[in-house]
Amino acid sequence: MERHRWLKVAIFACLVAFSVGREFRLNHKHSGDAISFNHTLAEILVQYASAAYISDLTELFTWTCSRCDDLTQGFEVIELVVDVQHCLQSYVGVAKSLNAIVIAFRGTQENSIQNWIEDLYWKQLDQMYPGMPDAMVHHGFYFAYHNTTIRPAIVSAVERTRKFYGNLDIMVTGHSMGGAMAAFCGLDLAVSHNYQNVQVITFGQPRIGNAVFASYYSNIVPNTFRVTNGNDIVPHLPPFYSYFPRKTYRHFPREVWLYDVGFGSFIYQVEKVCDGSGEDPSCSRSVSGKSVSDHLVYYGVELSSPAWRSCRFVMDPPLAASYGMTDPNGNRVFSRDPEIPLIRLKEPSSLGGKSW
Numbered sequence: 188m189e190r191h192r193w194l195k196v197a198i199f200a201c202l203v204a205f206s207v208g209r210e211f212r213l214n215h216k217h218s219g220d221a222i223s224f225n226h227t228l229a230e231i232l233v234q235y236a237s238a239a240y241i242s243d244l245t246e247l248f249t250w251t252c253s254r255c256d257d258l259t260q261g262f263e264v265i266e267l268v269v270d271v272q273h274c275l276q277s278y279v280g281v282a283k284s285l286n287a288i289v290i291a292f293r294g295t296q297e298n299s300i301q302n303w304i305e306d307l308y309w310k311q312l313d314q315m316y317p318g319m320p321d322a323m324v325h326h327g328f329y330f331a332y333h334n335t336t337i338r339p340a341i342v343s344a345v346e347r348t349r350k351f352y353g354n355l356d357i358m359v360t361g362h363s364m365g366g367a368m369a370a371f372c373g374l375d376l377a378v379s380h381n382y383q384n385v386q387v388i389t390f391g392q393p394r395i396g397n398a399v400f401a402s403y404y405s406n407i408v409p410n411t412f413r414v415t416n417g418n419d420i421v422p423h424l425p426p427f428y429s430y431f432p433r434k435t436y437r438h439f440p441r442e443v444w445l446y447d448v449g450f451g452s453f454i455y456q457v458e459k460v461c462d463g464s465g466e467d468p469s470c471s472r473s474v475s476g477k478s479v480s481d482h483l484v485y486y487g488v489e490l491s492s493p494a495w496r497s498c499r500f501v502m503d504p505p506l507a508a509s510y511g512m513t514d515p516n517g518n519r520v521f522s523r524d525p526e527i528p529l530i531r532l533k534e535p536s537s538l539g540g541k542s543w
């Protein structure tokens with residue numbers, strides 16, 4: 188009896204000791220700068236990734252949604268893009284508390300997350316990544332960022348924001364499919380626009396390219412962390428085959444794996460910063476990873492649509508009239524000049540919102 192209790196206390200003490208050293212320093216072989224995983228920042232960015240799922244665009248644009256609070260208070264949205272044709276949503280804004288531009292991408296919003304996950308098994312490495320011979324990616328993820336209304340809207344918002352605010356850091360985030368888009372966006376901003384201070388943190392991101400792509404990516408955007416959670420199935424897909432390491436999909440580094448340890452009432456979440464291979468066998472690859480529910484909550488934050496899974500959205504007509512533009516395909520961009528404060532309309536209410 189007594190011995191048992193001491194054992195529990197001793198194990199608990201070990202777990203705590205293991206978990207306190209959360210901000211690890213890693214030496215990146217190219218930059219010489221130490222790049223460390225910042226737990227505090229990850230907990231902030233997961234809230235931005237979560238807000239990207241909000242379909243009441245009035246609340247999102249004015250940053251008054253229920254998820255637009257807590258660690259993200261005071262954020263100012265500069266641009267909000269809804270690509271209706273491809274069911275994509277993304278926003279750009281300024282987080283003064285981080286001294287950064289934050290760009291966030293919504294994950295898939297199709298009818299069933301199960302179907303989307305099943306399809307991931309069959310995604311082909313069928314698209315050459317331009318500018319890097321032998322780098323292959325999946326065309327669907329690539330085009331979601333590169334060949335939709337998303338990219339031009341984001342690039343223009345980043346340029347406008349930097350013109351007004353100066354050289355802020357750029358932090359790109361997203362969950363699931365949104366994590367894949369965040370990676371393509373971070374790489375694009377660093378390569379095509381030569382921005383130096385780009386960081387990417389994704390949550391539950393699938394694999395997006397082959398080994399050549401992964402090493403190209405990590406040389407150009409070394410300040411990248413892919414957070415994975417417990418048995419989340421999505422980071423295991425599309426599959427990686429360790430016996431054909433160069434022929435198949437491969438994650439870029441660096442994974443940070445969250446997992447629970449302990450027993451009974453002593454459950455503790457450990458945050459493990461993984462090795463530089465991208466496919467650390469002692470991180471999420473050490474478990475079978477078949478869980479959908481572990482995909483939908485990271486750091487206690489919900490990462491899915493609160494209401495319904497569809498591409499519909501609502502926005503108050505006056506706000507839409509002041510800030511919105513629609514292209515001939517029905518895609519919408521809501522954008523504002525960083526220099527001019529947002530007009531606070533009397534009653535931003537989703538009751539009066541028009542639904543599209």
Ligand SMILES: *[C@@H]1O[C@H](CO)[C@@H](O)[C@H](O)[C@H]1NC(C)=O
Binds near residue numbers: 227284
């Ligand atoms: C981690 O990020 C937070 C939020 O940006 C920042 O305040 C803090 O200084 C960072 N910590 C380190 C060790 O860089």
Ligand SMILES: *[C@@H]1O[C@H](CO)[C@@H](O)[C@H](O)[C@H]1NC(C)=O
Binds near residue numbers: 330334
């Ligand atoms: C890019 O998008 C346009 C318009 O949606 C489409 O017509 C075109 O085929 C796409 N390009 C490729 C290579 O898929």
